[in-house]
Amino acid sequence: MIFNCELKKTVDDSYDIEIGHSLSDKLVDDLCGGLCGKASRFAVITDDNVLEPYALPILLKMTERGLKADIFTIPAGEKSKTREMKAFLEDEMLAKGLRRDCAVVAVGGGVVTDLSGFVAGTFGRGVPFVNYATTLLSAADASVGGKTAVDTPLATNLIGLFNQPKKVYIDIDTWKTLPKRELSSGLAETIKHGCLGDRELFEYLEKNIEKVFEFDTEVNEYISQHNCAVKYNVVMQDERESGLREILNLGHTVGRAVETVSDYRLLHGEAVSIGIMAQAHLGKGFGFMTEDEVLRVKALLERAKLPTEIPDYIDRDVLADKLYTDKKVRNGRLRFVFEKGIGQMVRFDNDNYGKEISREQIAAILDEM
Numbered sequence: 001m002i003f004n005c006e007l008k009k010t011v012d013d014s015y016d017i018e019i020g021h022s023l024s025d026k027l028v029d030d031l032c033g034g035l036c037g038k039a040s041r042f043a044v045i046t047d048d049n050v051l052e053p054y055a056l057p058i059l060l061k062m063t064e065r066g067l068k069a070d071i072f073t074i075p076a077g078e079k080s081k082t083r084e085m086k087a088f089l090e091d092e093m094l095a096k097g098l099r100r101d102c103a104v105v106a107v108g109g110g111v112v113t114d115l116s117g118f119v120a121g122t123f124g125r126g127v128p129f130v131n132y133a134t135t136l137l138s139a140a141d142a143s144v145g146g147k148t149a150v151d152t153p154l155a156t157n158l159i160g161l162f163n164q165p166k167k168v169y170i171d172i173d174t175w176k177t178l179p180k181r182e183l184s185s186g187l188a189e190t191i192k193h194g195c196l197g198d199r200e201l202f203e204y205l206e207k208n209i210e211k212v213f214e215f216d217t218e219v220n221e222y223i224s225q226h227n228c229a230v231k232y233n234v235v236m237q238d239e240r241e242s243g244l245r246e247i248l249n250l251g252h253t254v255g256r257a258v259e260t261v262s263d264y265r266l267l268h269g270e271a272v273s274i275g276i277m278a279q280a281h282l283g284k285g286f287g288f289m290t291e292d293e294v295l296r297v298k299a300l301l302e303r304a305k306l307p308t309e310i311p312d313y314i315d316r317d318v319l320a321d322k323l324y325t326d327k328k329v330r331n332g333r334l335r336f337v338f339e340k341g342i343g344q345m346v347r348f349d350n351d352n353y354g355k356e357i358s359r360e361q362i363a364a365i366l367d368e369m
């Protein structure tokens, strides 16, 4: 006997991304106004660098306005994005008495937003969450799009959920306290967006990239808006990466592997920068990019103070092996997405943007780099 449990549903996961300066009052207004539905308690999750300058002031404003909130802090850095840290947060939240009627407020960079979104997705079988992004990288990429995850010893981001936040706040003023190296890391994802879908953004960066380090308001607002527009044009068409969304992985097949093999000595954006160059060199061989276009991408990454070659301490064979742990490997075969010149992607057929690459093809490029 078969019972059919008919559970077809239409879900509206739409949400706003607010880009601006010092948005903590706005966040608290929204929470008081019911942004997270009936949530009666809040878990503010942050890391120990972001705690004092941004998360504690937010917590204070929340409690002053009568919201019941507790703060949960993780050690800063990629090594905190683990299943163990997720369990630690969950246990701490449970110990504080938080249950299904809570909501999560993530305040920090991509590590905090990726981990918090995953915690929120499974805590009490799912509670609402919001992201308050405090790095350029999370503003450009990590805090928007609904991908949440943790790393494992094998590779980055292998375990996670698609889980959309109730709202994302991009507070450009917080970039002023970011170390320069972290700003560069965020620029890698910004340059990636120019390469894959926004030639105007790429050319704007060619004219203005140094101004990002000078905290030029107009430039930072421009890149924030363009980053969101590029990402959302893609995510709105393919939320769960069944086709088009794959293009957002430009540079990430090699990038993720370099990041893991470096044991996180390379920041995410630094690793992505190397990955973008590996893709460009490979793509030039297939005729997808000209030598001139490859050099333009390299020059822009270098002006953003990003590495474009693989550090000597990374063993090329270990790196080539690591490529095969990527989520995008299908039937044991590597898949790459490629730029078509600058500002477009190569589309192979229908909705297929991935191309199978042999170990020999990529190993030759890694040896050259």
Ligand SMILES: NC(=O)c1ccc[n+]([C@@H]2O[C@H](COP(=O)([O-])OP(=O)(O)OC[C@H]3O[C@@H](n4cnc5c(N)ncnc54)[C@H](O)[C@@H]3O)[C@@H](O)[C@H]2O)c1
Pocket (backbone or CB within 6 Å): 047, 048, 049, 050, 076, 077, 078, 081, 108, 109, 110, 111, 112, 114, 134, 135, 136, 137, 138, 141, 142, 143, 144, 145, 146, 147, 148, 156, 157, 174, 175, 176, 177, 178, 179, 182, 185, 189, 268
């Ligand atoms: N979910 C996605 O779609 C997506 C996309 C891209 C990247 N990511 C993930 O994002 C992560 C990288 O993000 P990230 O670079 O923001 O990492 P991060 O959260 O580790 O932040 C970088 C560093 O800056 C510090 N910091 C944060 N805000 C600060 C501020 N305003 N002033 C001073 N210091 C500050 C942090 O404590 C940390 O040391 C990676 O785990 C990557 O996998 C996710």
